[in-house]
Amino acid sequence: SGESILPQGATEVDAFYMRMCVDLARQAVGKTSPNPIVGCVIVKDGRIVGRGFHPKAGEPHAEVFALREAGPLAQGATAYVSLEPCNHYGRTPPCSQALVKAKLKRVVVGVVDPNPQVGGKGIKTLRNAGIEVVVGVEETLCLKANESFMHRMATGRPFVTLRYSMSMDGGFLGNMGLSNAQGGLYSKLLQENDAVVITDAAVLDDPDLLSSEPGAKQPLRVILARSLDLPVESKVFDTSYAKTLVLADQKSCIDDIQRKSADGKSIEARLRAGGVDVVMMNDLTLENVLSVCYQLGATSVLLDSRGPVSSGLENFLGQQALDEEAAQKVVVQVAPIFLGENRTEPCFRMDSDLVKLERVSSHMVGQDVVIEGYFPER
Numbered sequence: 001s002g003e004s005i006l007p008q009g010a011t012e013v014d015a016f017y018m019r020m021c022v023d024l025a026r027q028a029v030g031k032t033s034p035n036p037i038v039g040c041v042i043v044k045d046g047r048i049v050g051r052g053f054h055p056k057a058g059e060p061h062a063e064v065f066a067l068r069e070a071g072p073l074a075q076g077a078t079a080y081v082s083l084e085p086c087n088h089y090g091r092t093p094p095c096s097q098a099l100v101k102a103k104l105k106r107v108v109v110g111v112v113d114p115n116p117q118v119g120g121k122g123i124k125t126l127r128n129a130g131i132e133v134v135v136g137v138e139e140t141l142c143l144k145a146n147e148s149f150m151h152r153m154a155t156g157r158p159f160v161t162l163r164y165s166m167s168m169d170g171g172f173l174g175n176m177g178l179s180n181a182q183g184g185l186y187s188k189l190l191q192e193n194d195a196v197v198i199t200d201a202a203v204l205d206d207p208d209l210l211s212s213e214p215g216a217k218q219p220l221r222v223i224l225a226r227s228l229d230l231p232v233e234s235k236v237f238d239t240s241y242a243k244t245l246v247l248a249d250q251k252s253c254i255d256d257i258q259r260k261s262a263d264g265k266s267i268e269a270r271l272r273a274g275g276v277d278v279v280m281m282n283d284l285t286l287e288n289v290l291s292v293c294y295q296l297g298a299t300s301v302l303l304d305s306r307g308p309v310s311s312g313l314e315n316f317l318g319q320q321a322l323d324e325e326a327a328q329k330v331v332v333q334v335a336p337i338f339l340g341e342n343r344t345e346p347c348f349r350m351d352s353d354l355v356k357l358e359r360v361s362s363h364m365v366g367q368d369v370v371i372e373g374y375f376p377e378r
């Protein structure tokens with residue numbers, strides 16, 4: 001795009017192929033965790049001769065697929081990669097050496113890989129072999145495509161997005177107007193994130209929390225529970241398409257644990273029989289919830305504040321995320337309605353200093369306006 005700054009030695013044509021790499025990479029969005037999404041295009045004499053993307057951790061990297069397709073045509077060609085080619089023996093051998101072996105003439109890199117095992121070494125290997133390397137083409141786009149991977153590398157923590165809906169008069173809308181139709185914002189958020197966290201009160205509306213995108217890898221669905229008196233027949237406890245984890249507050253669930261339903265089984269036993277994992281938490285803080293998600297391999301977590309506002313835990317999600325500065329990104333859907341008298345409470349009560357979001361963008365979803373922004377690094 002005209003807005004991106006081109007590094008020295010790069011042209012608009014390079015930027016064009018880099019955007020193509022990112023589009024290719026996105027075919028595996030939500031599927032590569034803990035690995036990044038990466039796309040690669042090999043161009044010879046103005047013709048695309050190879051294309052590839054990283055489909056999944058443990059499988060070959062983007063460059064390998066592109067090199068396979070290009071075969072001997074890779075010699076003297078230009079390779080575009082949205083992330084610096086790796087230089088280490090991980091689950092797969094180093095791509096830098098594969099590019100050297102295939103005798104590429106030029107390699108255009110979107111962004112340096114912050115992985116300490118790579119971190120510029122891939123570029124070095126290529127340059128040492130006499131290959132011309134240009135770094136930083138469509139860098140902003142490449143960074144955004146891998147924001148959770150970048151965050152994990154920098155902090156060792158998952159990338160957290162807080163989502164909620166509100167009215168024009170600042171009232172909390174729960175799941176009002178929320179649709180997970182294919183191609184929609186919500187369906188894409190479920191596709192992009194490794195885990196989605198909701199509260200027990202939100203289960204009452206019976207969401208399935210499944211992305212409608214074709215072939216989407218479904219997120220781990222995490223239910224925070226103050227009570228184990230949960231509707232076991234709810235869609236979210238059907239584990240045929242996605243895993244479900246209940247994180248229950250030990251203290252407040254103590255009575256529920258004893259209670260049995262008519263068939264003599266506890267709710268916990270019934271959940272487990274349906275394939276739901278139930279973990280008793282000594283201390284159900286947001287920090288502990290995120291740690292559990294991360295330990296289970298979630299690099300990106302969506303805190304979905306979609307439950308009714310009357311629930312104590314619902315405020316917990318958004319409020320704790322803000323109080324504990326746990327979220328990196330916020331996605332808010334503003335509906336063009338005034339709740340008026342029906343407005344129970346403002347969404348959040350923050351007692352922090354003024355917080356100004358960065359890299360803010362907005363778009364329409366039907367009649368609603370969606371505003372996205374990033375918290376400043378804290």
Ligand code: AOF
Nearest residue numbers: 038054061062084085086090091092115
């Ligand atoms: C690339 N191209 O397509 C990917 C890269 O366990 P491995 O062997 O798959 O290595 C994972 C690391 O390799 C990952 O953390 C990231 O630094 C890099 N991923 N690199 O050149 C790719 N997926």
Ligand code: ZN
Nearest residue numbers: 061086094095
């Ligand atoms: Zn690689």
